[in-house]
Each structure stands twice: as structure tokens, then as C-alpha cells.
Amino acid sequence: MFYTVQKFPANQWTALISCLAQGGADAIVALREASEFLNSGVKPDGFDLVHLVRVSADLGYASYCQQLHGYVLKSGFVSNTFVSNALMRFYYKRMDSLSDAHKAFVEILQPNVVSWNSLMSGYVKSGEFRRTLGLFLELERSGICGDAYSFTAALVASGQVNLLQLGKSIHSKIVKYGLECGNVVANCLIDMYGKCDSVEDAIRVFDGMIDKDIVSWNSVIAACARNGELEQALSFWNQAPERDTITYNELISGIAQFGNIEDAVGVLSNMPNPNSSSWTSIVTGYVNRNRAREALEFFSKMHSSDIEMDEFTFSIILSGIAGLAALTWGMLIHCCTVKHGLDTCVVVGSALIDMYSKCGQINNAESIFWSLPKKNLITWNAMISGYAHSGDLMKVIEYFEQLKMVKDLKPDSITFLNVLAACSHNEIPLQKAIQYLESMIKGYGIEPTIEHCCSMIRLMGQRGEVWRAEKMISELGFGSFGVVWKALLGASGACKDTMVAKIAAAKVIELEGADDYVYVMMSNMFAYHGKWREMSLLRKFMRDKGVRKETGCSWIEVENAMSNTSI
Known part of the structure; x- marks a missing residue:
């Protein structure tokens, strides 16, 4: 981006920065001329750098932004909060690198609320909700007063990870700071309570609003519908002063999930402008009720009706096909995704990997995996799961080790569950499986679930060491769950250990009758x-x-x- 060294008058530099600040079609030319100024020895101030970084990021000039970052570090402007905020925005929006954005954040000597909000927003958009909440709690401890944007980001994250008590605590702070009257905050509160299965609280917030907009109505309808309160959802739906596509979609989705799917189809048929999500909700309802063949019929009708399909439509129908192990249908859908240009989308790609794996075509699954330009944790887990179910421990460990090296990704509880499942299919030393479990808990801070415990119990039963499983149940804190004692009873039966079986049987009867x-x-x-x-x-x-x-x-x-x- 840097050109031949020339001398320019100061007033021309000011005009260029003004042009960059205004944006528009002239920004590209202005940025090119500004780069020549920099080569001539002009020293930009913080205001200049903010606009240089912002316009370069918006135009996609990643290399030039990184050069500007180098200049910022070398010239001491890293202490300028506004410049660092612009760099953070560049990294998480254009480079899709939250780790670099976080590094830019750490470099700020005195981050302001915009700095915190920018990073929190990046984590929310990337689905890293616990990291978002961690940042929010750090912001609270820092002494900086959060604003409406801080609270909405925290509310979104709380709803996504179903942390009702934390959501209520945030609600209390919102009331304390007098921010509860804003529609954006109130709508986020309704959404958070709905996702945390607290419909009464969602309705209470809605009823307390003075000026409700369509988002408010949609949020309360969604809160009721998603929790199976269909009569309440219909009541709000009938009262809504206006309805848009989202209003209809929330009702259709709720009925398809909890009510009579045929009723959901009826609402769809009377909908003014149904879109892909409207139809996909019906397909999802069939798939989730193990009615995959009806899902395929409805998908075919959707296809013949020329409804535009998105990545979520294809991913859910592929999930249904995977459950049926219907390879021919899976291949046909795969062809459709190619035709729509969605086969390399991470959501569809992950679903294709899962489908081919469950249809016994693990090589096809692996080919798709490596063809995807971008992979998320779901993609990696789908591939690891495929090899775990096929009993190929070496491949599971190979992909597991590669995942650990991927920037901005790390194994989660599902990853480790697949690794443990693969261990149970192979004659791996028990101590190795225990090491994986310990790594999950101590190395990654992941709390074990009942599924992890039961998987280890089965593995110990296969090795004839159910006495260790009995001890592990107490150590992991699952002694009050009948399902783990049933698993221990089954494992004891497999290795014919009567003593442990009697203990497990007594526990099952004590806890479950x-x-x-x-x-x-x-x-x-x-x-x-x-x-x-x-x-x-x-x-x-x-x-x-x-x-x-x-x-x-x-x-x-x-x-x-x-x-x-x-x-």
C-alpha cells in the first residue's frame, strides 16, 4: 500500500482524513493518497489512525491494517483507546480472529466501556457465550460502569447458556442503573427469560413495558412457544397489533415442537409470505419427533414449491437422513447442496460429515471434512464421532490431537465423550482412558456429565474393574443419580461381579424404587x-x-x- 515518497502540504492531509471520516466512494482514493503521505514522513495522530484503520478494515485491506497495527505499537499509540478499539474491530470483524482482537484489547492501558463492549460483542457473535459472561464479570470488577450494550450482550449470553440466576442478577443491575425502560434492553430480558424457561418472568417484563414494538411482541410469543405454553403464545399472537414473518415463524416453530404438526402446517398455509425458516420449522418438527420419512416428504414439497432453502434447511434434513441411514437420499440432498452452493458452508458441511459417517461412508465424510474452507468445533466433533462409532481409535486420537492445535478452538465435553466411546470399542489400557477424563476435567476445566460417567463405567466393566467404577461415581459426584447405578449394575453383570452388582442394585432401588x-x-x-x-x-x-x-x-x-x- 505504500507508494513513492513525495512531499504534501498539511492542509491536503487534513482534507484526506476528512474524506476518510465521511466514507463513501472517494474513500478508496483517499486511502491510497494517505498511504503516500505516510511514506513521505507524515506522522498521523490518534484521530487519523482511527479512520485509517476503520476504512482499511471496511475495504478488506487486511495486510495494510496489520502494517498500521505495527506502526501503532512502534509509535506508542497503543495507549490510545480509540485506536486500539478500531484495531479490535478489524480483527474480529474482518480477520475473524477473536484471539488477535483479545490481544489488542489486552494492550490497551485503560480500556473504556466501548473496548469491553466490542470484545463482548465479538464473543457473542462467535457463540462463545461463557467467555462473554467472563468478560462482563471482569468489567463489573474493573470499576467501569457498563452501559445498555454491555447488559444486552450479557443477557444474550445468559440466555444462550441457560443461566437464569445470573440473568436475574443482571436484571437487578439494569434496574439499579435505570436502564430497564429502554426497548432494546427490555426485549433482551424477555428473550433471556424465555430461553431460561422462565415464561412468567418474561411475561412480567413484557407487561411492564410502556411502548411495545413488534420485537417485544415477537419476543414474548417466542418465550411462550419455545417453552410449550402454546395457549399463551396464541393469546399474544391474537393480541399483537401487527405480525411479520418472525411472528408467524415463532408460532409455527412452537406448534411443530410441542403441538400437532398438522396445526403448524395449517398456520404455514395461511401465512402471507412464508420463507425458508417457516418451512424448515416444520421439517425440524418431523425430524425431532423421529418422523424422518414425513420430513423428507415435506422437504420434497418445499423443493417443488421453489422455496429458497438455506443452510439450516439442509442441515436438519441431513440430520433426519442420518437417523434413517438413508444413503441414497443423503447423496441426493448432497447434490442439492452443491447446486445451491452451500456444500462448503460449515453448517451444511458438518451435517454432511455426520450423515455419511452414520451411513457407513466414513471416507466420504473425511473427504468433505478436508474440503471445507472453514471448520468449527461441530465439524471436528462430527468427524471424531464418525470414527468413534466406526471403532477406529487411531483416527479418533489423530483428529483429537489435531483439534488441540487449532487456533481459537478447543475440545469440549462432546469431543471427550467421543474419545471415551472410542476407547470402549478398543483394547486400550484403562489408565489411558482415565487420563483423557482427567485431562478434560483438570486441563480444560470441563465438568463431567452423567454421559461421561456412564461411558467410563462401561469401559471399566469391560476391563473387569467395576470396583473402580463404584469409587469413581462418588468422586465425580453422581452418587444420587439412579442412571449411573443402573450402568454400574449392567457393567457388573457383564463381568459377573456379584458383590458390586448387589451394591448397585440396592442403590437403584433406593433412588428410583x-x-x-x-x-x-x-x-x-x-x-x-x-x-x-x-x-x-x-x-x-x-x-x-x-x-x-x-x-x-x-x-x-x-x-x-x-x-x-x-x-
Whole structure:
């Protein structure tokens, strides 16, 4: 961008900066001439640098912005908050690099509320909601007073990660600062409460608003519909002074999820201007109810009606196809995504990887993975999951290790769940699987879930070490969950450990009451070890309770054994 050295009068430099500040078609020429000024020895001030960075970023001149960043560091303007804010905006908007934006933020000696808001906004848009909330709490501790933008970013993040108590705490601060009357803040509060399953609070905020706009009505309808309060949603829908596409879509989505899908189709048929989201909500409803074939029929109707399809339409129908393992349909949909130019979109690409993996075409899944220009964590998890379900531990570990090296991405709980699942399909030393679990907890700060615990229990059962599983349940804090004790009972049955099985059975009965599964498992265990007296007493108890064996569990061998044995 730097050109031949020339000498320019100061008033011309001022005119160029003024042109950059105004923007418009002349900005490109102004920026080119400004770069010549810089080569001639002109020293820009902070005001000049803000406009140079902003216009360069808007025009996509990434290399020039990075040169300006170097000049900022060298000349000491890094302490200028406004210049650093412009650099942050460039990195997260144009370079799609939140890590570099965060570095620019850290370089600011005294960040202002705009600095904090810019970084929080970047994390919200990237879906890193916990990082957003972490920044918000840092802002609170810094002594800088947050504004409406700070609170709305925090409310969006709280809703997305379902942190109701934190959302309520933010609401209290909003009231304290007198910001609750603004429509943007109030609408975000309604949305947050709706996403945190607190419909009453959402309605309370809505009722307290003086000037409701269409976003307010849509937000309260969405809060009711998304939580299955369809009658309440319909009531607001009927009261709304005006309706737009979003109003209809929220109602359709709620009915498709919780009500009669045919009713949702009826609302769609009476909708003035349905769009892709309107139709996709119906497809999603069918897929989520395991009615994938009907989803395909509706998708075909959507296709023949020339409704423009987006990446979400294709991703949800591919999810339904993956559940059916319908490879032919999957390949046809793949062709459609290519025709629409969406096959390399990260959302569609991830869904294609998942579909091909579940249809047993792991090589096709891998080809798509490497063809995607951009990959997010869902993409990586889809690929790791594909190899985990195919039992290829080496590939799982290979992709897992590569993921750890990717900038701005790190494994999450789903990643580790797939790694543990792959371990259970292979003769990997138990200690190695335990190391992965410890790495998840201590290295990445990820809280283990019941699924992680059950996966480890199954793995320990395969290795004949259920006694370690019993200890692990307490260590991970899942002792009050019946499902983990059921998993331990099943693992004990697999390795025929009667002692641990009795402990697990007692826990299941204590937490969940009498369970047919427990009695059948223990009966089988007694039979295997030839403990006919215990089995006979248990069988009598089961007969008195009317417990029946499940299909595939034969009583014949047990009865033959009993008839030939003195008890």
C-alpha cells in the first residue's frame, strides 16, 4: 500500500482524513493518497489512525491494517483507546480472529466501556457465550460502569447458556442503573427469560413495558412457544397489533415442537409470505419427533414449491437422513447442496460429515471434512464421532490431537465423550482412558456429565474393574443419580461381579424404587454363579410382583438347572 515518497502540504492531509471520516466512494482514493503521505514522513495522530484503520478494515485491506497495527505499537499509540478499539474491530470483524482482537484489547492501558463492549460483542457473535459472561464479570470488577450494550450482550449470553440466576442478577443491575425502560434492553430480558424457561418472568417484563414494538411482541410469543405454553403464545399472537414473518415463524416453530404438526402446517398455509425458516420449522418438527420419512416428504414439497432453502434447511434434513441411514437420499440432498452452493458452508458441511459417517461412508465424510474452507468445533466433533462409532481409535486420537492445535478452538465435553466411546470399542489400557477424563476435567476445566460417567463405567466393566467404577461415581459426584447405578449394575453383570452388582442394585432401588431391570439382572447373576437359593427367592418375589422377563432373556435354562439341583 505504500507508494513513492513525495512531499504534501498539511492542509491536503487534513482534507484526506476528512474524506476518510465521511466514507463513501472517494474513500478508496483517499486511502491510497494517505498511504503516500505516510511514506513521505507524515506522522498521523490518534484521530487519523482511527479512520485509517476503520476504512482499511471496511475495504478488506487486511495486510495494510496489520502494517498500521505495527506502526501503532512502534509509535506508542497503543495507549490510545480509540485506536486500539478500531484495531479490535478489524480483527474480529474482518480477520475473524477473536484471539488477535483479545490481544489488542489486552494492550490497551485503560480500556473504556466501548473496548469491553466490542470484545463482548465479538464473543457473542462467535457463540462463545461463557467467555462473554467472563468478560462482563471482569468489567463489573474493573470499576467501569457498563452501559445498555454491555447488559444486552450479557443477557444474550445468559440466555444462550441457560443461566437464569445470573440473568436475574443482571436484571437487578439494569434496574439499579435505570436502564430497564429502554426497548432494546427490555426485549433482551424477555428473550433471556424465555430461553431460561422462565415464561412468567418474561411475561412480567413484557407487561411492564410502556411502548411495545413488534420485537417485544415477537419476543414474548417466542418465550411462550419455545417453552410449550402454546395457549399463551396464541393469546399474544391474537393480541399483537401487527405480525411479520418472525411472528408467524415463532408460532409455527412452537406448534411443530410441542403441538400437532398438522396445526403448524395449517398456520404455514395461511401465512402471507412464508420463507425458508417457516418451512424448515416444520421439517425440524418431523425430524425431532423421529418422523424422518414425513420430513423428507415435506422437504420434497418445499423443493417443488421453489422455496429458497438455506443452510439450516439442509442441515436438519441431513440430520433426519442420518437417523434413517438413508444413503441414497443423503447423496441426493448432497447434490442439492452443491447446486445451491452451500456444500462448503460449515453448517451444511458438518451435517454432511455426520450423515455419511452414520451411513457407513466414513471416507466420504473425511473427504468433505478436508474440503471445507472453514471448520468449527461441530465439524471436528462430527468427524471424531464418525470414527468413534466406526471403532477406529487411531483416527479418533489423530483428529483429537489435531483439534488441540487449532487456533481459537478447543475440545469440549462432546469431543471427550467421543474419545471415551472410542476407547470402549478398543483394547486400550484403562489408565489411558482415565487420563483423557482427567485431562478434560483438570486441563480444560470441563465438568463431567452423567454421559461421561456412564461411558467410563462401561469401559471399566469391560476391563473387569467395576470396583473402580463404584469409587469413581462418588468422586465425580453422581452418587444420587439412579442412571449411573443402573450402568454400574449392567457393567457388573457383564463381568459377573456379584458383590458390586448387589451394591448397585440396592442403590437403584433406593433412588428410583423397585425396578424390573434390577430383579432380572440379579436373577441372571445368581443363576450364573449357581446361587440357586438366592435366585429362587428372588424369582418368587418377582412372580408375586408380576415381573416378567424381557424378550431374549430365557427362563428355560434356569428352570432346568433348578430341577436338577437340590436347594
